[in-house]
Amino acid sequence: MKLQTTSPDQPGLLPAFYDVPDNMVAGEPGSIIKLEKVDALEEVSAWRVIYRSQTAAGIPVPVSGLIVAPKSARPGANLPVVSWAHGTVGAARYCAPSNVPNPVSDFVGYPSFESTVPNDYGIPGLSAFLKAGYVVVATDYQGLGAGQNHEYIVGLSQAQNALDIVRAVRTMTQIGASNRVAVLGWSQGGLATLIAGENASYAPDLDIVGVAALAPANPATFLIPEISKQSTGGPRTGRNILLVRAYTWAYPDLQLSDLLTDIGIEAAKAASRQGIQQLAISGDAAGGLPVLFKTNTNPAAWAARFTENAPGKKVSQAPVLVMQGTADNIVPQASTDLYVSEACKSSSRVSYIKYPQIDHRGLLKAAESDFTTWIASRFANEPAPSDCQ
Numbered sequence: 299m300k301l302q303t304t305s306p307d308q309p310g311l312l313p314a315f316y317d318v319p320d321n322m323v324a325g326e327p328g329s330i331i332k333l334e335k336v337d338a339l340e341e342v343s344a345w346r347v348i349y350r351s352q353t354a355a356g357i358p359v360p361v362s363g364l365i366v367a368p369k370s371a372r373p374g375a376n377l378p379v380v381s382w383a384h385g386t387v388g389a390a391r392y393c394a395p396s397n398v399p400n401p402v403s404d405f406v407g408y409p410s411f412e413s414t415v416p417n418d419y420g421i422p423g424l425s426a427f428l429k430a431g432y433v434v435v436a437t438d439y440q441g442l443g444a445g446q447n448h449e450y451i452v453g454l455s456q457a458q459n460a461l462d463i464v465r466a467v468r469t470m471t472q473i474g475a476s477n478r479v480a481v482l483g484w485s486q487g488g489l490a491t492l493i494a495g496e497n498a499s500y501a502p503d504l505d506i507v508g509v510a511a512l513a514p515a516n517p518a519t520f521l522i523p524e525i526s527k528q529s530t531g532g533p534r535t536g537r538n539i540l541l542v543r544a545y546t547w548a549y550p551d552l553q554l555s556d557l558l559t560d561i562g563i564e565a566a567k568a569a570s571r572q573g574i575q576q577l578a579i580s581g582d583a584a585g586g587l588p589v590l591f592k593t594n595t596n597p598a599a600w601a602a603r604f605t606e607n608a609p610g611k612k613v614s615q616a617p618v619l620v621m622q623g624t625a626d627n628i629v630p631q632a633s634t635d636l637y638v639s640e641a642c643k644s645s646s647r648v649s650y651i652k653y654p655q656i657d658h659r660g661l662l663k664a665a666e667s668d669f670t671t672w673i674a675s676r677f678a679n680e681p682a683p684s685d686c687q
Contacts, residue, residue, distance in 0.1 A: 308571075311392035316443045318348060318360040325350045327458070328465025331360055338402040341369045342428055343473075346396050348444045349466035354454035354548065362443030363463045364396040364436040366421075367473045368428045375474030378507075378677045379467060380427050382436040383460045383487030383494075386532075387417040388573035389450060389540055394443030395419040395436065407659050408575070417573050422484070422512075422662045426670045432677075433475045435463045439490075447570070450544035451515055453607045454497060456490035461501040480673045481509045481616075484662060485629060488514025489607075492637070495614035495646075508676035510619040510669045512661050513629040516637050518608035521601055525636070531627035531658060533578030535586055540577060543569040551599045562590035610640030617682030618648045619672045621665040623656030642686035649683045 305312040315334055322331055331348045338344040344366045351361045371377060387393040395401060395418065403420035406412050421427075427434050437459040441448025449455040460481055467475045483491030488511035495509035519525040520541075543566040546552045554563045565581050572580060581590055594600060618641065622634040631652065641648050649672070656664045676682065 305391070308390065308392045312397065315346065316348070316362055316391065316394070316397065318444050323350065323358050323360050325358070327351050328462045328469065330466050330469055336364070336402060337400070338366065342402065343367045343371065344402045347463070347466055349463060351440060351459045351462040353440060353449060354452050354458070359440040360444040361440050361459045361462065362394055362396055362438045364401050365463070365467050365470070366402055366424065366428065366434045368431055368433070370431045371433065371473045373471050373474050376476040377431055377433045377474055379433045379435060379464050379475050379479040380673065381460045381464050381479055381481045382421045382434065383456060383481065383483030383490040384436065385418060385485035385487055386450070386537060386540070386574050387442065388536070388577060389441065389448040389544065389569045390572055391441070391443060391446075393417050393573045394438035396438050397443055405662055407662075416575050422482070423666050423670045426666070430674060433467055433473060435467050437463045447547040448544060449548040450540050451486060451489065451517060451607065452544065452548045453489045453493035453517075453609065455548070456487065457494035457497055458500055460487075460490055460494055461504060464504055465501065477503060478505045478507055478677060480507055480676055482669060482673065483510075483514070484512040485658065486515055488512050488629075489516065489609060492609035492614070492618065495616040495618055496609065496612040498615035506616040508617045508619065508673060508682065509614065510621070510672060512621045512665060512669070513623065513626055513658055514609065514620065514634065514637065515629055516608060516633045517604040518640075519633040519636060520604045525630060525632045528630035528632060529628055533574050535581035535590070536574045536578030538587060539565050539581050539590065540569050540574060542566055545600070545603055549603050552596065552603060556596040556600065557591055557594050559590060559592050561585065562592075565590055610637045610644060610646070613644045614641065614646040614648075617676065617684075618646055619669060620648060620650045621653065621661060621668065622650070623653045623658065623661040623664070625655050626658045626661070628658040638685075646686070647682055647684040648686050650685045
């Protein structure tokens with residue numbers, strides 16, 4: 299009998315490792331379903347993992363991701379954990395950042411001259427974190443890699459995925475991971491990071507010492523024309539298609555026909571087969587946003603769901619670091635300004651750093667020294683600064 303090595307979902311693009319039978323999904327959040335070693339430098343050990351988590355609606359789901367441990371890892375080492383929440387890659391399962399030939403890497407963006415695959419992968423600050431003796435985990439999110447129907451920009455789904463992978467690494471006794479965790483995220487993952495801080499009670503067994511968000515997505519600003527119109531960069535058409543497709547997966551009261559033309563609905567159906575760059579090109583080739591979208595026939599329901607997913611309405615149970623480039627045309631500064639204003643009103647402890655003339659992708663490198671230092675201070679139990687009055 300010939301062994302299956304690739305998934306029937308995307309033959310040649312997705313290994314069979316990411317397929318999980320339905321009867322294996324139920325179980326304690328954070329418990330491990332599958333594990334496989336990944337090649338890495340001699341001084342680190344790394345694994346691809348599939349673990350159990352939940353969507354925002356509480357539905358059990360398998361989630362894949364990456365676990366990286368420094369050479370100091372051993373039983374009882376009690377090492378701090380950094381949980382990385384990545385930015386937008388699409389909704390096709392093969393786009394999972396752990397599903398690249400060499401995923402154990404500092405961040406590699408697409409498009410760039412360094413990238414060999416058509417989506418972002420790697421972890422910002424990974425080398426610094428490992429040198430400091432931290433365990434680093436990186437969720438793919440539900441529906442990327444393992445599972446189906448990625449709930450893009452549904453903040454609580456991704457937040458729970460980012461916390462449950464910390465629980466997963468703590469079951470690997472050979473690593474010696476502690477319950478102390480800092481969550482770091484960018485763009486889509488920045489939203490997940492903020493929501494994780496506001497919903498720390500989801501994982502009472504974890505001590506979330508801080509959450510650091512780079513240019514976090516803020517669904518509240520989708521409803522404010524003077525802010526949303528500033529978001530012009532990147533694969534904008536693909537992001538809009540993906541957002542509508544994902545919210546209709548997550549919320550039964552929303553339908554593709556609320557917002558999309560017949561051609562737009564066909565584009566949305568392609569979201570589960572294409573990465574964000576490919577989806578954007580397909581959508582633009584079909585005529586772009588004016589051809590794909592129509593006047594919303596169910597605006598109240600969509601507004602309610604965007605508002606439901608907006609960060610800053612609840613007090614964060616962990617200190618917050620927010621980093622924003624002033625030249626960002628994907629997540630505009632005005633969007634992040636709004637979050638900080640709301641979070642301060644909610645009595646969250648927020649430190650806000652702005653980077654002049656830095657765009658969305660340039661932010662990762664520009665802010666690395668700040669977020670690695672800030673996270674080290676949280677693990678050292680130093681008082682967290684705040685810019686809230």
